[in-house]
Amino acid sequence: MSSGKILVAQGGGPTAVINQSLAGLVLEARRFRDVSRVYGALHGVRGIINEDLVDLTRETSHNLELVAATPSSALGSTRDKPDLPYCEEIFKVLRAHEIEQFYYIGGNDSSDTVRIVSEQAQQAGYPLRCIHIPKTIDNDLVGSDHTPGFPSAARFVAQAFAGANLDNASLPGVYVGVVMGRHAGFLTAAAALGKKFPDDGPHLIYLPERVFSLEQFLADVKATYARYGRCVIAVSEGIHDASGEPIASLLAKEVERDAHGNVQLSGTGALADLLCDEIKAKLGIKRVRGDTFGYLQRSFIGCVSDVDQREAREVGEKAVQFAMWGGRDGSVAIKRTGFYSVDYELMALSDVAGKTRVMEDEFISASGTDVTDAFRLYLRPLLGSGMPDAFRLRPSPVEKILKK
């Protein structure tokens, strides 16, 4: 080991704090005398095979701090999932540039990429330290208490539902908000944290961890509407029927799939519209509105959890420390140690890659359409400080004169 060159890339969907991890890594790495250069690959692993590398060592610390506070992947991202030939291309570039450490900031798919690259490097006898730095708004990495990016997205969802509930109380009807989350319902469940008063929405929450039945859904909405005169509903884009078929894809004319074989769920309002149409048609409720939160929830600038920011910063820093002093490849994981405190561990890549965490049963109410207090206790500290709060008039009714 002598080049002192390390390489970092960002993969998968952007988050509000993924650049905190990048800045944490670069600034921490530059403190090590063994590090001569910190390279960044543009647009993830694709940037490696295209040799689109930039020298982050030449960036100012000041601008790195400003970029850290900017959402979305500053280096660019990719949805590419390297297979063996792809990895061979990666190695050629890494060898040519004498890269000794490879850091990939990403989610499930990215951790699997790191695992493959790590295995390829070992098989090729190439001395490469590979570290996966976690990031995903889906919160679906096995072994982590939670993943950087999720808390800020959860904060957006909670604030969005707090506002949607107020809007719906003002002009009553049915409101359906569709939230990201293919397999894991954590982000959708965050809607529950927008609730304050007992009759506040969301009144119903539909998660991909439970089988979705349109009949039961309509019965739930009908009962809620009868009780409150309105109904606010949080729905995961990943809800599916008993056979596992996404409700969203049942009506899509043309199903778009990415390189990982995933059906496109975001970037279309189809699911919300279908559910609204069903409610109008079957329940005869006139004012039914659906919003699909889409990309707003993961890249909205100006809605970020300060807890998320500092943890994302730390996983970047810790990644470098693990690489320098740990002597093995791995994936950085956040472990909760108190209420509320965390520490970081380096997990084996094989324990993280290709696995998907879903919401634990203890987080989902028996009805299947709400969260438990255990979930509220789990999520609340992650949302950070300065959460906006909603207040109501406590009106004194004026005695009626005409309509006694």
Next chain:
Amino acid sequence: MSSGKILVAQGGGPTAVINQSLAGLVLEARRFRDVSRVYGALHGVRGIINEDLVDLTRETSHNLELVAATPSSALGSTRDKPDLPYCEEIFKVLRAHEIEQFYYIGGNDSSDTVRIVSEQAQQAGYPLRCIHIPKTIDNDLVGSDHTPGFPSAARFVAQAFAGANLDNASLPGVYVGVVMGRHAGFLTAAAALGKKFPDDGPHLIYLPERVFSLEQFLADVKATYARYGRCVIAVSEGIHDASGEPIASLLAKEVERDAHGNVQLSGTGALADLLCDEIKAKLGIKRVRGDTFGYLQRSFIGCVSDVDQREAREVGEKAVQFAMWGGRDGSVAIKRTGFYSVDYELMALSDVAGKTRVMEDEFISASGTDVTDAFRLYLRPLLGSGMPDAFRLRPSPVEKILKK
């Protein structure tokens, strides 16, 4: 005049600051010795005819301040547009409760309601002071520099597009964001304030002030995509063809209309999905995503302009002062007096009601798909302090070794 009772109601779509006007009115009114009671009607004019009144004089000042900072109409709202028989019902209730001043916080439709009630009162010889307090995210009231509620919604839209642009730069493709605004494009145009670097999106902005041509739209997108390798587009929900037919209603299976005869444009992702489908099919671009901002943009809790807050507060206060000392009915209007300062005037109801302001030509670029610097100068001070800012890496490319 001896009862000292005044009545306030909120109508139309909620905003982030409409309760500032309510609190400003109640707190200011209670400073007048002539005022004995401040009543609120629940759910607008409907609450009046149903005699659903509450005594706001019994609310604490402290809670009024907390409610002021809470988005959406605290008294509830309505879409009802009173006709003559409806107004007769209003008078019966007002007479029975000896109401001497009627304040209605709302937009275009609400100002027309105030006008009708005012005229009815005069015709009936009933001594009623009627004041319209402006509120609309559409910014479409004639005579006002801008309307309370618009700046906060504009801030949400600007922040949303700043984030969407970062997301799109990270994972390039075409992004379509559909923004509220039936006839006036102000809110859609606010997307331009999310732009910082010269190649940032939104690259194209489609406003209801210009005729929308699908062919021209596709040509614009194609050219932008060829130039930047990506394209971020802001589209008003109110875009229409040369005959005035909304593009959104051209594909809606079942067109829903409200009491004012307006087609439902919000609460459905249909327009964004249609435009995305066209881009995919006609331009062969694979990654095309559409978001409909829907209700998020008007009721998101935690995204508010402090300038909007204080002006919304002041129009509520000024309304009371105009009523007490002005001697005539009217609509409170914000007038810009400097860069940036404002003052308030009481306009004649007939000069405001039933009229719709649209974006002035000087605010729209010659291309029709961008705003002018005059618009940026107009809007920027309204967005308030603490606008989040986006920063980029200024990378130094690493010399290629393999791919020379």
